[in-house]
Amino acid sequence: MDHVRNRPVTVLEPPSWAAVRPLAALARLRQFSDLLLTLSAHRISVRYKQSRLGAAWAVLQPLAIMVTFTAVFSLLGGVPSEGIPYGLFAYAALVPWTAFASGLSSATGALTGHASLLGKVSFPREILPLTYVVAAVSDGAIACIALAALMAWYGVGLSIDALWAVIALVLLILWLVGTGLVLSAIQVRHRDVGLAMPVLLQIWMFATPVVYPLALARGKLSPGLYFLYTVNPMTGIVDTFRRGLVLHTGPDPLALGVAAGVVCALLPAAYLYFKYAELTMADVV
């Protein structure tokens, strides 16, 4: 054994906010980066095991919702779709939305689903929800292939505004990480979170401009309500993604600005909360 090397000193104390050392936690997370990679790869490879359609499900889920809403809205007389076919309009938003929804619901159960591991081995617990985020984003990448095919079909190309979609994607991942950390940690103590998840996500989808344009909400809501509407970062994220990719316009400054602000404020807070909850997680899971 190498005695010359500097030995790390670990101090373990009763749970308190002071006992949460975010920089040390991040350094430890880096140390375990191979676990994040191995576990994420494993997550992706077992995701569609024993299913006939396999990875096609990544495309089918948003596609099915898109077809449903296309049918429903064409019966109801249609919804404005900013000058492009409604199917493409809706699908371009459903790709980030589905990645978020499936990522959040699977990340929420990440810790409770590995209870025996939590009681036995010590590793940065955030890795568990993070692997589900990686898996959801990789599903989103597959869904993007179908989006590209749809764009080609309708003759919609790419413009420089697509870079805005990349920014939206980064925000989406950060937001997913933040919410996944918080909800998975709460789920350890209160399983209500997981039970509320399906209905929460359904309401959340309608509170986000996924199957209708942002302009519709801006036109119908009072300024105060509209601001609240944009505090939901998914509004800015989904709208920016769709505009940049298929509408070839820049983002709505307010929607994107608020979304970026909320995401950047939440993420550090979420990580601190998670590391605080982690201290006694094994006792209650």
Next chain:
Amino acid sequence: MSDIDVRLEGVGKMYRLGTRRSADTFWALKDFNLEVHRGSSVGMIGPNGAGKSTVMKLLAGITAPTAGRITIVGALSALIEVGSGFHPELTGRENVFLSGAILGMRRRDIAARLDRIVSFAGVERFVDTPVKWYSSGMYVRLGFAIAAHLQPDVLLVDEVLAVGDAEFQARCLARIRELQRDGVTILFISHDLSAVEQLCDRAVLLDRGTTIAEGPPDEVVSIYHRRSTAGQRIAVPGDDPAYARQALKLTNLTFHARTASIPTTFRTAEPLVVQVRYEADERLDPIRFELAFYSADGRQLHATLESVETVAPPEGIVQFEIPLLPFQPGAYYVGVVARDARTSHVLDWWDGGSMLHVETSGKASAGQIFIPHSTRVLTIGSGAAIKRDSIEFDRETG
């Protein structure tokens, strides 16, 4: 050697019994202090619920203490069975990488040790088979082998001897000794007291969350023995309460190392005296006193059947003298039955507080029993008389 790698200061851990805030609380560990010097091995012993596993969980960082402060110098890992992290669909090889990563190993380090891990677990032929088809033994061995190939500065070992068969346990012990030679600081939990005596420089006896004793392992183990002997009632197999209350009553059973001396420690190959006190209502003759020894798992190891006595009122002592204790170190149950020698009718029996803890003696021996023996080397050819006296197995001389 004076560096302290592990230090616990006033450490406590409280659990809530129930989920509500008002739920009752329970201290699994209370004001616990411990210092472990670099390169030393400390064993923690104590009954179930003493708080040993809580100490391990706190040190491993699985959960935070409720009070106090723990300081660990160096990379710490736990030698535990990590099969719970296995995915049944993945092959043995894939699971080694997955579990190794959970334990904090780098991919390239796991790759470098893969062959050693697999051969340690003895699953070379099945390395590319999904672990769902492994036998439970293979599963556990592989889970353990991964942890055994970590290279920590501080190692926690929790009940290593409960894993696998005898051969695998021997391999685990050899691995622990190897790590000791490398200067790894070790904290060792085991119910196997002789393993603690063999492996550790120091032992700590815990009970109900507090330290009872700390010091050289043999001393601490013998304190543990004396504590657990006191006030423990174990039913001897074959007892039947229907025989209660007869003309003869056994009231007490005590162990003595030598006649009439106070109870001390009992060692393999040393004399043991068992005294049974009785009360009798009348003169009884003939009475047969049977003394039986049982292993910890309840098998009868020996029963004396021949001691026929006359019993006189009001009370007296029956003394069994064993010139040489033939048991290896461990715990044994002792029972005494008094019968009417003519009818074999049971008059009374004794099973209370009669646990005999045998400790290791200076004589080197192994196995389940101790056989009195001596060893000589005979030189063939020099002493013809010796050769003629012995039984010949050699065909040439036949």
